[in-house]
Amino acid sequence: MEAKPCGTEPVWVSVALRVLGNALEGSCAPSTVWFKESSQKNLRSRDFLVPRGALKKSFPDGEVPEDIIQRLTSLAVRGLPPMKKCLQSEAGLVVQLDRPAVFHRVLKDLTPYLKPLPSVDDGHDIIILNCAALHSSAHLDAFRLSHLRAAVLADHLAEVLTLTGKQVYRVPTVLCKEVEGFFSQLGISWPCSVDTPSLEDTILGFKDFLKDYIKNSHDVDCTPSPDVISVQLKTFAEKHNLCLQGYDSNLDFFLVNEEDLRQVARLQRSVQETVQTSPCTVLHIVSCEDEFHQQKLDLLWRLMIPSTGDVAQKHLICGPVKVLNSTSPIGCSQYFQLRKSQMLEASVMKYGESVQGESWNDIINSLTSAAIKFELMATPHRSQVNLNLEEANITTKGTKSGAFVMYNCARLATMFDHYNGAVSQGFYPEFPPAAELNYSSLREEGEWLLLFNYIVMFPEVLSQSAQMSTSSGGIRVTANTEVVCKFLVSLSMDFSCYYNRVHILGEPLPHLFGQMFARLQLMKAVQSTLHTALKTLHILPLTQI
Template sequence: MDAEPCRTGPVWVSEALRVLGKALEGSCAPSTVWFKESSQKNLRSRDFLVPSGALRKSFPDGEVPADLIQKLMSLVTPGLPPVKKCLQAEAGLVIQLDRPEVFYRVLKDFTPYMKPLPTADDGQDIVILNCAPLQSCKSLDTLRLSHLRAVLLADHLAEVLTLKGKQVYLVPALLCKEVEEFLSHLGISWSCLVDTPSLEETVSSFKDFLRDCIPNSTDVDSTQSPGVIGVQLKTLAEKHNLCLQGYDPNVDFFPVNEDDLRHIARLQKSVQETVKTSSCTVLHIVSCEEQFHQQKLDLLWKLMVPSIRDVTQKHLISGPVKVLNSTLPTSCLQYFQLRKSQMLEASVMKYGESVQGESWDQIIDSLTSAAIKFELMAIPHRSQVNLNLEEVNITTKGTKSGAFVMYNCARLATMFDSYNNAVSQGSYPEFPPAENLNYSSLREEGEWLLLFNYIMMFPEVLSQSAQMSATSPGIRVTANTEAVCKFLVSLSMDFSCYYNRVHILGEPLPHLFSQMFARLQLMKAVQSILHSALKMLHILPLTQI
């Protein structure tokens, strides 16, 4: 069979695992599975592995038949990376890919790796993201750190779900210009529109409905809370056969005020304006302190508007944010200003008096935005974030910080600027077409690590970060909102090790150009991955530092 036609189209790790697993069907026990290797040590000798323990369970003598090994060696299918060798070793059944061929298949056109893998449609074409803390945020002073975390999560989810092909709508429109300006410093563009008169008409109709149509609803006698209406939620929910699976068992009496009704009215308006014929999910992004209250609003909405019971409502909980070594509350503005001053101080210490002017203002703003987002988003959304406001590793010295990721973006940009300047001076030739490069010259361990663990895995990370089941039982969902941050940190660490060890821009000698161009093409792919991932966080990558 002519191998040339197989050199078309991208290759996928997920497809390799699927095809290799299918090839073992009937020969091995169902529990026998392939694993993708990721550590630099193991990648020296193998890319995929069935552990020896699993083989002993599948074959009586622990020996893999020669015809099965030959079958695995001869697999050819679209999307499957070409196999170089398959053998049984001490670790188990080992496959090593034809690495020069994989480099060629990926790097000649790496644009397919900038998108999430296609997944089975969950039927929810429209997602309304309700960032609950913003519903009552009337000034920057009322925006707590836990609220800011919820906003960042909502903003990130909107980006990854849109990339996945969903129609995403953010609710509510911001109530305060001051909050809008603050969020813009973090790269978040959130519409800032005033509520229309029709919204107040809906609120008024909800009040009339509660007083006239809901039995046992009462005006709560309180001089501090005028206009509050008490509703027995649990009793009414059971009467109307509403499923209470996943709700707090203490959800019962609810003193409903105008802000609550306005919150529901905005959600009602968003559903009416966006849902035509497609199904819809309303995802409430709520801080842990307010999750109980959001459950009450969820039930009240269903009771007042029966048609909403067909709309899927899910709750994604944002964990608390705790400031360490401080007894005083820290506002979002104070937190931002502190991190910005630390970024400025670190930059001045490293680059001296050149740190001034508009371009440096933009650099400091980008570094600050990255630092804050990685701090608040790099751990699972339901876990507590512990902020050490005196943490020196928040600067570029800390390899797990957003600033470190940005620093490596700048290193790549500077390297490509150096190459382009050398081309303009005639030292280097123009970059040749990617499909004409000699990828067999990429023999460094770090080069395969960057390709196999990051470029080829980025679609999987994007799919993982947008993965949530809207049809799962109960009302809570989890999402892998930390996946992109963790991926960027890991990529930056391995790229930095490679960059510090390998001289990419070699001497301007013709016999060195082939390897230099192959390495530069690999770096182009790494740069594209970094920029695409940062876009998912609305962080502007640095082009100089």
């Protein structure tokens, strides 16, 4: 039996769905019947619902016995949000939460809501992220937009996986100074260094191994040049009973050059350098045009290092990036400069001649970085990204853009600056402790929407963004790399609607301070959520605009 809450435990939607489902176990399917409401219209009257159609499968005419309703109302479980009432309605079985109590439980301490939910141990604590495009990026011009998309996704995955407690290692290091500078400008945090001399010895050893392997295997020598070694991968896989589920059926001869061996050497070194205290997964993050080649490298590694069979290799494939209405290829640098010029033009149109100087240059760079990352990440990673570089609504307020999120971060920062300025002038008192505030004054629909759909849900969003099917069959995995961007855009839109409608900083009258402080504490929670989510994208939130 779970202990009753003492009123200090964090509240979790996932716990609520599980507990409410278990309470109906035996009469309805647990946890699959209840769902959380999210639309502003439905949240006016309910927070959780079992639709009447689902109830009819277990109860005559869909009518739930009163004793079951009483049992639901009296539930007291750690993590369960405090309930106000449970009743039968035309829509079905409805639960409405004690909203002032939920506001108090959440807003008095935001710490639990700024990190993922406790994760279930999947046995893979060490993740090596291999951003495949970086192996062959000798200069920035060779780094295509599809490569940039893979790098941005890898950068984000490294952050969210680390938040869930994984040990994350990123390979390869960035070797090209041009690419390193571009990454720094865009806010991609990836290690930079040069290959160590010992790598050359490993490559020579690989060459000798392959020559002996071919000789002993009596493979046909179809090597086109002395610098290339031909390997029959399919023969190797069949000989060693390797499962090729998910691999391309055309995978056979691999003409291995020194650059291929160098990539494998880097991966092998990364595995050797990690602390092998638990199973290790190597996640290859690959653009779709390089997928076939990465599969060959996968098998080549297994061939040359048999112990690699103990390392799970998975492939996360990024769909193509297509530039619309363009007759010539667009490079990464050109893409960045174009978006930057558009951000500058939009800012000048809005703010006039004040858009100049060092601080504004930093603002424009931040807006550009946010715009690009949201463009490349808001689409599921397997799907194609379509870029319209002539799009007219790339502005600081386009509601689907990263720049719009940044704009709302700046609005919050400006509001708190105004509050602090008013405190220093004696208009407002100092902010009281969050636990002492009266949250019963938060009765606006938009206030509950921000708390229930975003602040309370943020740990689950972070957990979802780190979920991958690494233990499934086959080599491909899917990840929810788009959820944080979508969450940020949706939160920004609902915050903007609320901010435009509600006057948060009221008149400096004592009888209005209670509601103002409660609203400001809610806005602190919104701001902390925005900043934490942006941090997973390595985007610095704007403090002014």
